[in-house]
Amino acid sequence: MDQIQIGRFIAACRKEKGMTQAQLAEKMSVSDRAVSKWETGKNMPDSSIMLDLCSELGITVNDLLNGRRIAMENYKEIAEKTMLEMRESKEQNDRMLLQTEVLMCSVSVALMLTLIVLAAYLEIPDWLRGLLIAVSFLQLMPCIFVALKIEQKAGYYKCRKCGETWVPNYSQVFFAPHVGRSRKMTCPHCGKRCYHKKILTKDE
Numbered sequence: 001m002d003q004i005q006i007g008r009f010i011a012a013c014r015k016e017k018g019m020t021q022a023q024l025a026e027k028m029s030v031s032d033r034a035v036s037k038w039e040t041g042k043n044m045p046d047s048s049i050m051l052d053l054c055s056e057l058g059i060t061v062n063d064l065l066n067g068r069r070i071a072m073e074n075y076k077e078i079a080e081k082t083m084l085e086m087r088e089s090k091e092q093n094d095r096m097l098l099q100t101e102v103l104m105c106s107v108s109v110a111l112m113l114t115l116i117v118l119a120a121y122l123e124i125p126d127w128l129r130g131l132l133i134a135v136s137f138l139q140l141m142p143c144i145f146v147a148l149k150i151e152q153k154a155g156y157y158k159c160r161k162c163g164e165t166w167v168p169n170y171s172q173v174f175f176a177p178h179v180g181r182s183r184k185m186t187c188p189h190c191g192k193r194c195y196h197k198k199i200l201t202k203d204e
């Protein structure tokens, strides 16, 4: 919500109705200063008088909150545009999460291999060798946990049989074997149990 734009819009509507700030203030039973604060964007009209103010100005509450008149036929378009923008930002976010996952796991696996090689070739006591190997596996755990969390959150799974797309919960992902980005799960729509594909957008 852009308060400055809303303020300008209130001022414009008031002038269209041929009212001064004082006249509008009197009709709304508020002070001139209150009206001035609305119009300069310092304050929003209180929600308790918003409906009355809108009917006085000949606009809808939706117009007021958007700071402009929105024609009925534009409502759908604006709502769809907002939905689309939200979805695009989820896709971007998902893509970034999946890249992070690959990077994080590569680093963790490289670290594990390094530690195992060190344990095998360094001339160190056996207890230290054991510790190195234990650490090499333990440090994978948080990585696996985060990776599974990303697997669950980012994108959707698509049923191979009925085409249903869904986001599984954490335990479904945890217990599902996977090959690449496909996971063996049961489709919540048709019940088909097989390797379902991971996709980034619902329309793919």
Ligand SMILES: [Zn+2]
Pocket (backbone or CB within 6 Å): 159, 160, 161, 162, 163, 164, 187, 188, 189, 190, 191, 192
């Ligand atoms: Zn299905």
